Amino acid sequence: MAESIKLIFLSFLASIGFGLKYQMQRRYLIWAGLGGALTRLCYLLLVQFIDARLVYSLLAAMFASLYAEIMAMKFKMPSTVFLYPAIIPLTPGSLIYNTAVHFLLQETDEMWVYARACALTLLGISIGFVLISTFTYYRRVYFLGKDLASHLLHHPHKNHK
Secondary structure (H helix, E strand, C coil): CHHHHHHHHHHHHHHHHHHHHCCCCHHHHHHHHHHHHHHHHHHHHHHHHCCCHHHHHHHHHHHHHHHHHHHHHHHCCCCHHHHHHHHHHHCCHHHHHHHHHHHHCCCHHHHHHHHHHHHHHHHHHHHHHHHHHHHHHHHHHHHHCCCHHHHHHCCCCCCCC
């Protein structure tokens, strides 16, 4: 329990640090940290109940993406501003590291175990993002009543030079 709380707090700090590194406006840093902390909490809960790495990575990424979309709507900003800090806790750094170490040590059996786990994690994260971004795109299209692309390409000042 104490280890989980520590991980959630560190995820909060890491997400804020990521926001600072990429010059996020200070008023949004707490929201970025909250996204990372909640994503880590979601991930830790999912790992307890789901045995499939692909599935719990996908669901945690969907949560992070949904959080980013909600914050983007709330603050009228692009979702990526909140998405990138929120996904920091999901990055499979230790899996990438162990894959590389076992590759360098020429321990191919262990390398493939880590490489497979890393690939499943990254695949789950990618699919989770695509599902939520597709859902929110079509939600916007539905509520606008027309295709967003044609809406954005509409120029009210045709004679503007």
